Amino acid sequence: MDIAATLRSYDGKRVAPFRAVAEAVRDAPERAIGQLVDLAASDEMALQVGATWVLKHLAERGAPPRGSGAARLLDLLGRPIAPDAALHILQTLPHMRIEAGQRGALRKALVGLIRSRRTFIRAWAYSGLGILAAHDPTLRSDVERLFDEAMKTDSAAVKVRIRHARAAMAR
Secondary structure (H helix, E strand, O other): OOHHHHHHOOOOOOOHHHHHHHHHOOOOHHHHHHHHHHHHOOOOHHHHHHHHHHHHHHHHOOOOOOHHHHHHHHHHHHOOOOHHHHHHHHHHHHHOOOOHHHHHHHHHHHHHHOOOOOHHHHHHHHHHHHHHHHHOHHHHHHHHHHHHHHHHHOOHHHHHHHHHHHHHHHO
């Protein structure tokens, strides 16, 4: 299967091409992750959205990006990418191992994303901050302050993600 060509057939609505790629790499996802991360880093919106959708799908099924693939994927949050691609990466975070060396840049990207106009990006960026704080207790007070501010003014969807993040931090 030509993964890039299949992802490019995305019409902006139906995720059938993404499902086709996920099915094609199902038996050996680790071999496709590098290529998918490369496609996610493309300047083409269809490739960004499709590759990140497939990566999220694989991560939810127990095959998240690891090592350099994970680092390259997380780096995408710090650059301009399609909003749906950013959301997919944010939704992949709970399934990934975030190395200590990645946490500073990821924190900076997440703090930027909590200012997004898009509610779900903000919500999942807060969730990501909670994940970071669970791994690094030195971040907890700053993250809790950000959570407190958002709980006063942000949407219900954001508040729900913050409640989930706080529960995860408490474990």
